[in-house]
Each structure stands twice: as C-alpha cells, then as structure tokens.
Amino acid sequence: MDLPAIDVEVVPEKFEDVKVEGPSFPCDLFDTEVVHKIAQALVPGLASACVDNTTGGLFRSPAAVAVDIRKEMVEYLTHRSESFVAESVILEGGADTEVSEHPFDIISDFVDDFASSKRNLFSRVSGWLLSERREDRIDDFVQEMEINGFWLLDRREAVAQTLLKNVDFKNAFHCNMNFSSAEELDEHNPNCGFRSINCMNEGCNSSFCAAHMDKHDSICPFKIIPCEQHCSESLVRREMDRHCITVCPMKLVNCHFYSIGCQSTVPHCMVEQHQSNNLDSHLLYVLQVTHKDVSVEDLKRRVEQLKELSPNELAEAKNVRSLTSKVKNLESTLGPLEVTVPKTENKENTETENKENTEVAVPKTQNKENTETENKENTEISVPETENKENTETTDSVAHSS
Numbered sequence: 047m048d049l050p051a052i053d054v055e056v057v058p059e060k061f062e063d064v065k066v067e068g069p070s071f072p073c074d075l076f077d078t079e080v081v082h083k084i085a086q087a088l089v090p091g092l093a094s095a096c097v098d099n100t101t102g103g104l105f106r107s108p109a110a111v112a113v114d115i116r117k118e119m120v121e122y123l124t125h126r127s128e129s130f131v132a133e134s135v136i137l138e139g140g141a142d143t144e145v146s147e148h149p150f151d152i153i154s155d156f157v158d159d160f161a162s163s164k165r166n167l168f169s170r171v172s173g174w175l176l177s178e179r180r181e182d183r184i185d186d187f188v189q190e191m192e193i194n195g196f197w198l199l200d201r202r203e204a205v206a207q208t209l210l211k212n213v214d215f216k217n218a219f220h221c222n223m224n225f226s227s228a229e230e231l232d233e234h235n236p237n238c239g240f241r242s243i244n245c246m247n248e249g250c251n252s253s254f255c256a257a258h259m260d261k262h263d264s265i266c267p268f269k270i271i272p273c274e275q276h277c278s279e280s281l282v283r284r285e286m287d288r289h290c291i292t293v294c295p296m297k298l299v300n301c302h303f304y305s306i307g308c309q310s311t312v313p314h315c316m317v318e319q320h321q322s323n324n325l326d327s328h329l330l331y332v333l334q335v336t337h338k339d340v341s342v343e344d345l346k347r348r349v350e351q352l353k354e355l356s357p358n359e360l361a362e363a364k365n366v367r368s369l370t371s372k373v374k375n376l377e378s379t380l381g382p383l384e385v386t387v388p389k390t391e392n393k394e395n396t397e398t399e400n401k402e403n404t405e406v407a408v409p410k411t412q413n414k415e416n417t418e419t420e421n422k423e424n425t426e427i428s429v430p431e432t433e434n435k436e437n438t439e440t441t442d443s444v445a446h447s448s
C-alpha cells in the first residue's frame with residue numbers, strides 16, 4: 047500500500063488557555079538548530095514503529111499503518127512532554143539516575159519509548175530487533191516517506207517547537223518573554239537572541255539563532271582567517287590545512303643536511319638563512335663523513351682552513367652533495383689533512399718502554415739468587431774442617447793422659 051500523496055497536517059492538541067491578567071503577546075522564537083534536529087529524529091522513529099508493528103503480518107505493510115501511527119505518535123509525544131517536568135522531579139529522587147536536560151535527548155527518549163510500545167508479538171520474541179534486515183527495512187521506509195512527502199519538514203518542525211517548549215523548563219532553547227502589545231513584541235523580535243540569522247561569510251548557507259553566532263563563526267568553513275602558521279596569507283578556514291602543508295612559506299622542513307647530522311627543523315622561507323648561519327657545523331658534518339677517524343679538533347682546524355681559502359664558494363652550496371663536492375676540490379688544493387697524535391698514545395708508548403726495562407732487570411735478581419746459593423754451598427763445604435779440628439783435639443787429649 048502506497049503512502050498518501052498529500053500530507054495531512056498533524057499538530058499537537060491545543061488545550062484551552064486559562065485567561066489570566068497580564069501579557070498576551072508571547073515571543074515564539076526558538077533555537078532553530080535544536081528544532082531542526084528534533085524534527086529530523088521524528089521520521090526514523092515513526093519508521094521504526096511502523097516496521098516493528100507490521101513485522102510478520104501477511105496483510106499489513108508499514109505504509110498501511112503510517113497515518114494512524116503518526117497521529118498516535120504526536121499525541122504520545124505531546125502528552126509525555128507536558129508531563130516531563132513532573133517526571134523529572136520524580137527521577138531526581140533516584141540516587142543513581144542521570145537525566146539529560148537537553149531537549150533533543152529528552153524527546154529522542156520519548157520517540158524510542160513510543161516505537162517500543164508499537165512492537166507486535168512477533169518482533170518481540172523472534173530476534174527481529176537485532177537483525178540487519180530490520181535496519182534495512184527501516185532505512186528503506188524512511189526513504190519512501192521522504193520521496194512521497196509523507197511528513198514534510200516544516201510540519202515536523204511545528205511539532206518539534208511545541209515539544210521543545212514543553213520540556214525546556216529552564217528556557218535555554220526558546221524565548222519565554224511576553225509583551226502587553228504587538229508593538230512591544232515587534233520591537234523585541236529584531237533583538238531577540240533566538241531570532242534566526244544567516245551566516246554572512248561568502249559561500250556559507252548556514253542559518254542559526256543569533257545566540258549561536260559566535261559559535262558558528264568559530265567553526266564556519268567559509269570564514270576568512272589569517273594563516274595558522276603566521277605567514278602573510280589570509281584564506282578560508284576549509285583550505286587552511288592544505289595551505290599549511292603545501293605552499294605556506296612558514297611550514298617547518300628539515301635542514302638539507304639532516305641526513306648527515308643537522309637535526310634542525312626550520313620554516314621553509316628561512317632555510318637559506320639557516321644554512322648561512324650554520325655553515326661551520328655543516329662543514330664539520332661533511333668532514334666527519336669523509337674523515338671518519340680524525341678528531342673533532344683537527345676537523346675544526348680544517349673547517350677554518352676551508353673557509354679562509356674560499357668562503358663564498360662554500361656558502362653557495364645548498365645541499366650535502368654540492369657541499370661535499372666543493373670541500374673535496376678545496377682539500378685537493380690544501381693538501382693532506384694534518385692529524386695531531388693524541389697524548390694518550392704517547393702515554394701508552396712510555397708505559398710500554400717502562401715495562402720492557404722491568405723485564406730486562408729480571409736477570410739481576412736471578413744473579414742475586416745464584417750468589418746466595420753459592421754462599422750456602424761454601425758453608426756446607428766448611429763443615430768437615432770443624433770435624434777435623436774436633437778430631438785433633440780428641441787425639442791431643444789422649445796423648446796427654448798417656
């Protein structure tokens with residue numbers, strides 16, 4: 047069954063106002079962004095309710111019940127929004143309850159509750175709610191309603207305004223001022239913070255309430271702003287990223303001698319100045335590559351020699367290859383690099399000589415040991431003489447007694 051070709055306006059039921067003394071000309075301006083967002087959420091909610099209500103049925107389609115369910119939906123949302131203040135007071139009593147105060151979140155919850163209430167038995171027990179087919183059917187029905195103009199945007203926004211006014215009890219998204227005459231209301235409207243205005247930036251078609259002008263201005267892709275990298279250019283915000291990474295003269299680049307040791311990053315427009323100011327260090331990096339085993343002090347002296355020989359020629363080199371070529375040509379004129387012998391090597395040579403002298407002195411110790419050995423042997427040889435002396439004394443004693 048096809049949807050009705052002509053949309054029938056459905057608006058919340060209006061209750062008769064109680065007559066009270068006082069202002070009778072209210073300002074009906076709203077935050078247009080929030081109203082539009084709420085109006086956009088109504089169609090998917092209606093589609094979900096229609097699809098879930100007819101799932102598994104052989105004789106009913108979502109389009110067949112759309113008109114009736116839309117009417118029920120508007121009545122349900124109106125009733126819930128009117129009783130929202132009382133509901134919020136009750137919910138505040140719960141310790142772990144968190145309730146959003148944004149109208150879109152509040153009304154979205156109402157829409158979900160209504161769609162859930164329209165599910166038939168089949169959709170509740172068959173696993174239908176978690177199937178991809180359900181999402182596809184809802185999307186298809188949303189497109190069908192939009193193509194047929196079943197529920198036009200301006201009529202949905204009229205419903206959204208009523209719902210927003212009912213739930214926005216803090217008056218943060220609509221104007222609640224009232225006036226005693228139409229003239230006073232006319233004077234108020236051009237200055238109301240919720241009046242709708244258009245973006246003044248060329249190319250931008252956005253419309254928003256006046257209170258959000260600064261917020262939009264800070265993100266508008268068509269606003270002309272100065273370069274974020276502080277070059278002299280001004281351009282629209284949406285082209286800023288491309289400008290900063292491609293053509294901006296202040297974009298940071300690596301030094302041309304980065305590959306051999308210079309780790310500096312400089313603005314693109316200051317590369318030549320950096321190379322001129324750091325010629326000495328770049329020369330040193332080049333020499334460290336060509337003379338790997340030479341000390342830094344010797345290389346620094348070589349740098350001074352190269353600069354004295356041809357400073358202008360070296361300054362013209364723009365990269366590693368050109369500077370290396372110029373250094374080699376100049377070194378062929380200067381001759382071999384003079385290398386200073388490190389003091390550490392002299393000290394090692396001295397220690398080696400002392401060690402050799404120590405080794406030569408070892409035989410003297412051996413001679414001393416030999417002398418002591420000979421003296422010991424001589425002592426041992428003299429022992430028989432003592433024995434002879436004792437024998438002689440014994441002989442003499444015997445003779446005397448005789």
